[in-house]
Amino acid sequence: MHLIHTSDWHLGHHLHGVNREYEHRRFLEWLMNTIEDQRADALLIAGDVFDSANPPAAAQALYYRFLAEARHRFPSLDLVVIGGNHDSASRLDAPKPLLRHFNIHVMGSVARTPQGQLDLDQLLVPLRNGDNDVAAWCAAVPFLRPADLPRMGQTENWLERGVGQVYGEVFAALEQRRQPGQALIATGHAYMTGGELSELSERKIQVGNQHALPVAIFPERASYTALGHLHKAQRVGGRDNVRYSGSPLPLSLDEAGYLHQVLLVSLDGERCREIKPLPVPRAVDIIRIPKGRGDKTLDEVLAELRELPERGADLPPEQYPFLEVTVFLPQPEPGLRKQIEEALADKAVRLLKIRTRYPKPTSTLADTAESIDLAQLEPEEVFARKYRSQFDDEPPKAMRQAFHELLEATLMER
Ligand SMILES: [Mn+2]
Known part of the structure; x- marks a missing residue:
């Protein structure tokens, strides 16, 4: 049984104002051919399908065109899509009733029954091999927002405990459902401890309450764990079968050196036989x-x-x-x-x-050893200090005058 694991497409992304649609189109064409070439039985998309909660229509068109074509070309392919932190869970879930008829499993937010219990019939997805037998079960768990978690009170590690409890419940149910010989697959969209961050495109989302989670959340008995969120492909916590596939496109210029890829996972019964990176050709x-x-x-x-x-x-x-x-x-x-x-x-x-x-590393006034009361400084003096910190010299007279003119103009505007 062969799975293809991908994540972090970020459809609708702009790089310094430049639209990425051409690159996404080329990636999706390549992915479609790769599913065929590798005779994949399932495709797992581990979150951040879209770059924003409100993606442009062109980005949504790419997504639905891909799903429709994949279903048309590969009638028996199992498709599992989970939500990431960039996705709007409800937007991803909105067409769920329709997509279910095409055997496409979308989990934007963690599904619950009207009574508030985890909806295990939705969360546990059987994956079929080429003989149409259930060869694996996938726990389709999306990015978990605080509202998705059981109430833990204001304890210090409430996030970790809450996420651990959701996965614990899902895995317990999975164990009951699966037959011997069927593999156990987990998905997730989270920041795990020890992950390598891309300089610009992920760091900004690490603020707030998104603490790193320990790899122990995913049980050792899982055959494979398909993660999304980090843009650089990597294994997690020294475990070979817990992986980030990384994004297929560079999402910041600092990712120029990454080998963007999807992962081809080969299962032999419950055993994960091989995990092979398939490099995505760079269109630009x-x-x-x-x-x-x-x-x-x-x-x-x-x-x-x-x-x-x-x-x-x-x-x-x-x-x-x-x-x-x-x-x-x-x-x-x-x-x-x-x-x-x-x-x-x-x-x-x-x-x-x-x-x-600059000759000297850029520093802010706050970096200097002496403590400065900003209110005591005239704007011209702030400018001069900034100039000195970058060029180690006094600002030339012409520049002081230009700054003064700008300052005057600004004060006039007010
Ligand atoms: Mn993400």
């Missing part, structure tokens, strides 16, 4: 200038930019690589963006981000 490249290590000044960077390939008829603009430029600035450079854009005027790239580096 990411270029970072300067290429080598070390800081480069604006002139050096501009020289490298002029070497980039020119636009031509052979490559449509939606396939132009994304470009990130990093410039070392020993002194301020007011025309920075304009000069970079001019160097790129006829180049087949899309400039997404300009990063600047």
Whole structure:
């Protein structure tokens, strides 16, 4: 029996203002062919189908077109979709009654009976092999929000205990339902302890009460645990069969070096025989200038930019690589963006981000050792201190004057 595990599609995503629809379309075409090539019996999508709770219609169209085509091409494929923290649970669940008729199992929020009990008939999904026998059971548990958890009172680790209790109940029921020889599959969308974060695209969601959960929540007897949330593919807590598949697309420029993939899981009865990463072809490249290590000044960077390939008829603009430029600035450079854009005027790239580096690491006033009462400082002095912290020098007279003019204009506006 073969499962394909994927997650974190983030349909509707924008990278620094650039729409990702082309890349998503290419990924879904590739995934469809991969299901066929690998003769997959089931597809598990472990949350964050959409990038936002209110995805654009084009993103929803991609999702439904994919489900419809998958059902049409592979009538016996088991499809399981769980909600992630980016998804609106109710939006994902809204078409559930309809999708159920097509044997597509969607679990946006954890299903409960009218009496408030876990709805195990919905949460436990039988997965069938090529002979149409139930070869595995999947505990389709989505991202758990505080409202999904049993009330634990204000104890310190209420989240961990609440999540543990939901999984405990689901697994106990699963054990009762499954026959010997049938594999036990878990899903989840959570941040597990020891996970490696992508620099920008996940860190911002770690605030609030989303603490890391211990891997022990998933019992050792589970044949495989399909996780979503982290964008870098990885195993969890030293257990080979507890995995994040990672996202199929780079969701921040810092993910340029990740090997984006889906996981092909081969089961032999209850045993997980093999977990094989299938790299997702990158439809749009990411270029970072300067290429080598070390800081480069604006002139050096501009020289490298002029070497980039020119636009031509052979490559449509939606396939132009994304470009990130990093410039070392020993002194301020007011025309920075304009000069970079001019160097790129006829180049087949899309400039997404300009990063600047300064002789001294950027610090805030709060970082300095002396304690400053901000109310005691004039705006000009704050500006001068900021300038000194970046360039280790006094701001030039012309710049002080320009700042003063801006300040005056701002005060006039008020
Ligand atoms: Mn997530």
